[in-house]
Amino acid sequence: WYFQVSAIQKVIEAILKGRRRILLNMATGTGKTFVAFQIVWKLLESKYFRRVLYLADRNFLRDQAYNEFGPFKDARAVIEEGKAPKNRDVYFSIYQAMYSGDEEKRSYQQYSPDFFDLIIIDECHRSGYGTWKEILDYFKNAVHLGMTATPKQTDNIDTYAYFGEPIFSYSMGKAIEDGFLAPFHIYRNFTNIDREGLHIQEAIYQGAQIFIPEEADLKEIYTLEDFEREITIPDRTSKICEHLAKLLETFGPLQKTIVFCVNMEHAALVCKELQNHFSHLGYSDYAVRIVSEEMSAKEIYEKFRDSEKTTPVIATTVDLLTTGVDIPSVRNLVFLKPLGSKVYFKQHIGRGCRIDPITNKYFFRIIDYVKAVRLLDEWDYPGGAEPQKIVEGPFDISIEGLVISHQDQKPIDNARIVAQLGPNMQRIAKTNEQGKFVLSQLPHSPITLHITKQGFRSREKTITPSPELSPILIELKLEKPPAEKITIKGIEVHIAEETKIFLTADGKTLTDAEYIEYSKEGVVKRALTLKQLYQIWLNAEQRQKFLQDLEKESINPESLALLLKRPDADHFDILAHITFNAPIFSRDERANGFINKKADFIQALGPKSQEVILALLDKYRLAGIEELSRPEVFEIPPFDKFGYIRGVAEIFGSLDNLKNAIQQLEHGLYGEVGGFK
Structure with a gap:
């Protein structure tokens, strides 16, 4: 492929020019390992380099690379704990093996500092905590080639600080546009308790049974991030699995599916539920769990990834299948685990993006139950923080x-x-x-x-x-034994919201442009001008009804933000942009603008009131203006330390004063729009 040729040329040119640290950024599924093989082949065949080390962070990633380098045959060797071969050309290992052994007698120290000419660090964004840095410091005279599939974000910025800007980049969006990776359809689904939270008193009133371990503290409300971590809700898992099973039946019950779960116990429960739902098909291994504690995880994975094998069909996991694994036939990625990192989310998405002609797979689906798709962006390098500086000496x-x-x-x-x-x-x-x-x-x-x-x-x-x-x-302090999770049974759970977004022309009801035009018409029916939209938006009740009416017609600002590749944007700006061609501002920009322009308002408040307002701004940055209109926002940190909504109201002197402050915050966030206030 043309981009692979370009990547190979760029890296070799950089090496010939004497560059010692090189970063290669290529989307998952675009052949990073193949590119690495071609680079190594050319450098060794030309005798420019003699020996190469390929470092991964997991055994099966190491083994995949070893197999990709098959043409080297017996010139390959694997460095394992207690084994340090020295008579080969290309060596493969993982960080744990290289770092094994006692101080001053680590495995990597069995080689001279000049032994390797080139060290390739696969998935280098995952190699934190200093392990690979210590190994690379030892082999400091070698060329260090880092490979990653993730753009620069705040949670992997140290990788860019070490290697510098990529010598070559090829984003997932570009690969989809070029036809080398599969595009995706999005299915967003929320249960009633995911959207509204689980209110314990309401659940008790409805007759729910709650099992509380001795040392557990029961909270008044649990939100999506707490489910399966602090509290187990079998009814929720059962309802989601029932809904998912219906979707998979519609798509085709034998299409390969990965389900990302909260933890190993959750993965086991989901696996059992889905196996039972499809027991009529007669496959004993229709659904399997692939997690680190499974002794046969590697064997199950190899069978699952084989496009020519019918089963397993569904694999439940936590994070074992998130990076570097190659499963071209996967058509469905299901998110039951809340995520907060864009880097981590893109690693998950990478499992579905490969095209697989064997199974006629040319697109995949993202089935989201936990609002994970909010993390989608342009798939290229975002703006943001500058790389941290490498710490300089003296080290004395x-x-x-x-x-x-x-x-x-x-x-x-x-x-x-x-x-x-x-x-x-x-x-x-x-x-x-x-x-x-x-x-x-x-x-x-x-x-x-x-x-x-x-x-x-x-x-x-x-x-x-x-x-x-x-x-x-x-x-x-002594470590406390792992706390048992609270279990609640007998609550009503139903799918409260379903949204389908088709991002390609295959089998969809609306093209992207048609969906945007359809949404524009829906807004105009309710707001003929930008000023009218602005006035609706500043009134919390009118705004809520306005958004509910749009939702009834499947007009979703989050979906539009995804289509515009601006998931960071305020929903008002998204709607104003598609309807009235207004400029788009991010929530961060609006929040920062409020802090700058309304400094007098903030300074006039007391210290605790200021802390509350700034915390509300953080909630707005994360979830938008709708978050400020929800009384439940005061049931979650950091407002718990103020005594929840009652304590916060006391800080402001009264509940009315608090409401007035929130109203001023909402109005201040939007400032002037189109010359009117």
Whole structure:
């Protein structure tokens, strides 16, 4: 493919020009491993390089690369714990194996620092916590080639800080446009309790049974992020699986499907439910769980990914199938696990984007029960934070410390202290029998210490090393046994909302342009001018009815934001843009504008009132203006520390004062629109 040729040429040209750190950004499914093979083949065949190390973070990713490099035959070798072959050309390993062994006798230290000419770091955005940085520091004279499928985001920015900007980029959106990756259809579904939250008192009134472990604290309301983490709701899981089964029956009950679950127990329950729903098909392995604790996970995965095998059809997992795995035949990606990271979400999406002619798969579906599709964007590099700077020396400071038990004040031996100096830069030490440790070669800038010991709760501590710094005392508390989750049974759960978005011409009722035009007509029926839309928007009741009326006609601002590739935009701006060609502003831009233009309003408030207003702004940034109109917003952190809505109202003097402040906040967010207020 043309972009693979370009990627190969760009990397080789950079190497020939003497560049030592190189980043290659190519969307999942566009052949990063194949490109890596071609680069290595050309460099070794020309004798420009002699030996290459390919690093991954999981065994099956390492094995996939090993197989991709098949033409090297016996010139390949795998470095495993306790095995350090040295008579091959291309070596494959994982970070854990390279880092195994005692201090000063790590596996990677069995090789001379100049042994490898090129080190390839696969899925380098996942290789945090400093492990690969320490290995790369040892082999600092080699060329370091990082490969990733994710654009620059705040949660992987350290990768870009180390490697620099990509030498070549090929986004998922471009790959879809070029026809190399499959486009997607979106199916958004919410249950009533996902949308409204689970109110415990209401559930009890309805006759629900609640099983509360001894040490568990029952909250008044549970939201989507709490489900299956703090509270187990079998009725919700059952209803979602029932709804999902109906969808899969419609799509084709033998289409490969991955279901992303909250945890291993949740994955097991979903697997059991779906197996039962499709038991009439007669396959004992129709639905399987692929998680790390399954002894046969690799064998199950290999069978699942085989396009020519009928079963397994459904795989439930937590995160084992999120990165680097190659399953071209997957047609459905189901999200039952709430996600907050765009990088992480795109890793999940990558499982479905491959085209598979064997099964005639040329598009895939995203079936979302947890609002995950809000994380979709242009799939290219977004604007935002600048890369963090690599910490510079001198590294000439040593510090001492003591780790003791909080309960009995006795020293703790063999505790692990990791000093995070900067992006993927660490120093590591362990305590001796007296609980003492020494960290050397530290910079003069702030560092973060991560202290861990089995049986104790981990701690973090930020310090600034200096020659005058006194020995550090760190207390660790005993780890509490894992808390049992609350279980609630006998509540009413139903699918409260369903939205279908077809993003391609295959089998859809509306093209993107037609859907936007249809939505524009729906807005105009209710607001003939931008001023009318603005006036509706500033009235919470009118705005709510307006949005509900649009929803009844399947006009969804979130869906439109996805089509416009502006999921960060305020819903008012999305509707105003498609209808009246108004400019689009992001929620961040509006929130920052409020802070700047309404500084007098904020300063006039008391300290706690200011904290409340700024917290509400954060809720707006995350979920939009509708979040401010929901009384339930005060039932979740950080408002719990103020005493929920009653306590917040007391801070403002009365409930009416609080409502007035929220109204001023809503009005201030939109400022002037089109010259009117």
